[in-house]
Amino acid sequence: MARGWSSASLQPQPQAERVLTTKETLTIGILKERQLQERRIPLTPAAVSTLTARGHQVFVEYKAGEYASFSDKEYTEAGAVIVYSPEEVFRSADYIIKITPLTDREIQFVRAKQVLFSAVHMGSLRQEYLQTLMEKNIVAIGYEFLQAKDGSLPIIRIMSEIAGYAAIQIASELLSQQGRGMLLGGITGVPPARVLILGAGTVALNAARAAIGFGCSVTVLDEEVYRLQRLRTALGHPIATGLIQPDLLQQLLPQTDVLIGALYRKSATSQLVVTADMIPLMPEGSIIIDVAIDQGGNVETSVQTTHELPTFTKYGIVHYCVPNIPSRVPRTASIAFSNVLLPMLLKLSDFGGLRALLAAGHMLKSGIYIYNRHLTNHTLARLFQMDSLDVELLVI
Numbered sequence: 001m002a003r004g005w006s007s008a009s010l011q012p013q014p015q016a017e018r019v020l021t022t023k024e025t026l027t028i029g030i031l032k033e034r035q036l037q038e039r040r041i042p043l044t045p046a047a048v049s050t051l052t053a054r055g056h057q058v059f060v061e062y063k064a065g066e067y068a069s070f071s072d073k074e075y076t077e078a079g080a081v082i083v084y085s086p087e088e089v090f091r092s093a094d095y096i097i098k099i100t101p102l103t104d105r106e107i108q109f110v111r112a113k114q115v116l117f118s119a120v121h122m123g124s125l126r127q128e129y130l131q132t133l134m135e136k137n138i139v140a141i142g143y144e145f146l147q148a149k150d151g152s153l154p155i156i157r158i159m160s161e162i163a164g165y166a167a168i169q170i171a172s173e174l175l176s177q178q179g180r181g182m183l184l185g186g187i188t189g190v191p192p193a194r195v196l197i198l199g200a201g202t203v204a205l206n207a208a209r210a211a212i213g214f215g216c217s218v219t220v221l222d223e224e225v226y227r228l229q230r231l232r233t234a235l236g237h238p239i240a241t242g243l244i245q246p247d248l249l250q251q252l253l254p255q256t257d258v259l260i261g262a263l264y265r266k267s268a269t270s271q272l273v274v275t276a277d278m279i280p281l282m283p284e285g286s287i288i289i290d291v292a293i294d295q296g297g298n299v300e301t302s303v304q305t306t307h308e309l310p311t312f313t314k315y316g317i318v319h320y321c322v323p324n325i326p327s328r329v330p331r332t333a334s335i336a337f338s339n340v341l342l343p344m345l346l347k348l349s350d351f352g353g354l355r356a357l358l359a360a361g362h363m364l365k366s367g368i369y370i371y372n373r374h375l376t377n378h379t380l381a382r383l384f385q386m387d388s389l390d391v392e393l394l395v396i
Contacts (some may be wrong), residue, residue, distance in 0.1 A: 006016025052079025
């Protein structure tokens with residue numbers, strides 16, 4: 001052994017953990033939602049209080065939280081600054097937090113290098129919108145694309161959970177008031193409603209769970225056996241399942257009091273499985289809740305409705321086809337949204353900004369669809385036949 005070296009010095013030595021010391025102070029802007037039927041707000045006063053307590057600035061547009069029952073006073077007490085126009089929000093903040101995509105008016109106020117958090121709404125997305133965002137040279141992060149390390153989509157998942165539970169609550173109201181005049185769960189001596197659910201994803205899982213809680217007879221159909229197996233395991237409760245086939249639908253529909261369409265595709269359009277000629281098979285006064293209407297729907301007779309006029313009747317069947325069901329319970333949905341967004345914003349600060357966080361492999365990278373004037377989402381590129389670049393090439 002060379003002179004001056006000891007056996008101890010050749011052993012692996014403990015290394016001090018690298019400590020991030022260059023935190024970034026964030027300026028965050030929350031706009032009032034102006035798109036039809038949107039009642040949520042992305043950050044609650046409690047989340048704002050956490051941010052301001054750590055030195056960040058939050059600017060909230062006047063009455064942005066009113067539909068979710070969060071007052072301007074609550075935001076002010078949480079440390080936010082109330083501003084009175086979207087222009088002021090964009091002028092004051094580097095991080096713009098929204099629920100829906102920017103409106104045509106809002107997009108005029110965007111500044112270069114701002115970071116936009118919002119939904120993309122692929123079903124109604126226009127190529128011109130993407131081109132404008134690229135020309136504005138902003139970073140755009142889409143909620144639909146955010147993917148955790150386990151492959152789950154946290155915001156989509158939590159909103160789908162709300163939609164599933166809410167669908168059963170809606171069914172209960174409609175069945176008793178506009179439909180067949182019956183309780184969803186029944187009582188002693190009176191059988192419960194028979195619920196047929198199309199799809200075996202998160203919406204279907206939570207709709208089935210809520211329906212079982214009411215005591216309903218539940219059947220779930222899907223196109224893939226493995227999804228049905230996964231749903232049965234997650235429920236921990238025996239239910240009837242089957243593959244979606246015309247013959248099976250024609251057999252089940254005459255016995256169905258509530259039909260819930262929750263079959264989604266990963267593309268921009270959903271799967272149409274119940275044709276118009278099947279609808280008269282259902283008992284008169286039955287209920288259809290087409291949760292997938294935002295992507296085209298699962299039922300041929302479905303047409304989008306609104307929270308103000310949520311239903312119509314065709315062939316004697318009450319249809320509820322409101323997109324964005326979570327906005328029906330805006331306070332619950334806003335809290336759920338905020339619970340997902342807040343940790344991301346805190347991470348942004350802890351890592352010293354967006355670029356450093358992306359380099360560390362945070363799931364925000366999966367949500368970026370525009371970066372440095374480039375489209376970085378390959379799904380959108382295929383949809384509009386546009387060029388795209390991998391975001392990792394842009395943050396090196």
